Amino acid sequence: MEEHAHLMQTLGGVTLNGLTPISLPGIHESMEPANKQEIGDILHQIMAITDQSLDEAQAKKHGLNCHRMKPALFSVLCEIKEKTGLSLRNSQDEEPPDPQLMRLDNMLLAEGVSGPEKGGGASAITIATTAVGGGAENSIEHSDYKAKLSQIRNIYHSELEKYQQACEEFTSHVMNLLREQSRSRPVSPREIERMVKIIQRKFSSIQIQLKQSTCEAVMILRSRFLDARRKRRNFSKQATEILNEYFYSHLSNPYPSEEAKEELARKCSITVSQVILMAKGSTITVSQVSNWFGNKRIRYKKNIGKFQEEANLYAAKTAVTAAQGQHSHDSSPSAGFQMKDEDFQLDVSEDKNNLLNNIFNGSSGSYSLQSSGEIFTNVTDLNSSFLSTQDPGAGQTLSLNYSDGLRGNPLYGPHGLNGNGGWSDALTPSSVTSPIEGTSSIHSDTSN
DNA sequence: CATTATGATTGGTT
């Protein structure tokens, strides 16, 4: 234990038995061999200090504090400190608001993560969603999104709180420590302040990390949900079935009214949820129906030939549906709902022949062509199909280029399609007679 | 991995 005393004495930088208080720079110069040994001991003790228990250290500290020379030593320390001029003027580095942090903050605020409580939390999202579609129907995804977002929010807040608490704790701890130390060494309030600042900076960097990862999470969530509008999910088979049925049965005027759209949407959704997946939230909205018809119209018009098969299929299908009770499957192999492709092809060629005959024999068919324009288009169609004219580049709406002859059957051609790139406003009554309900008559025609 | 199909978006038109 004497060694302790020794240590303390020498640690003060002064030899307590000497009267010269300050001899720091020249400590070795005045060293005698005996002292060397002493120094070695001291160093050894210093090295071993970490192995000492807290109590031991505390005791030592206490010993130091109670040392009679302590005030003198303290003043010496003050002096040294003054001299070294470590006046820490570098504490004026007022942190500039860090653009990155501001960016993060802004974003978190905008996303409703760091903003006010849950109520208006998803304001940005609400705007985004309502701007997209009908705004009402995508409430499923929306609520899902909201749930996930509030989850992120909660995590964020709890983490943030944790950090803040830890920071506070640590800061007060350090301050206490410094205050305690200020008894044995000079610690200016400014120094404490600086220390606190350093701590806070450290913690704020952790916070930035938190904010960053939160932002990331939100972004991911966003791209998962909101930008899922860009993410295309194919409609179910049944849904496209229904839509196609409507489209081809109203081929002369494929513009469903608002009510019709609603009904279609409903039907599609119901069918979907009933048959395939109730969960997936695969409900089809009115705007989706509108999109579908928009796409369909334009794509149909653009390349009618490509859709002939489909057209015939659905026409036949609706015909069959319409003529349910009848026994009209005498020669027609396409009586079933799911007819095979070859059967269908056969049917098509047969139809074509019929049509050819009808046209070239003076159009004595049972279906009445509406206008000269229709005849024109039909004939053109046939010609092009026979000549196998391949001009896919022609974007003109008038040139109805068929990709191959077989599909060129204009039987269910665009009766209402005029040459100007739009469906002529075929009125409903006419459509009732010929192209739509006419499909049933056509069917009887083909089966004859 | 290239191509096609298809739902969604955008910008302009009527």
Next chain:
DNA sequence: AACCAATCATAATG
């Protein structure tokens, strides 16, 4: 406001 035409982006397909 509905629609068209072009375009985007992704799913399905070969």
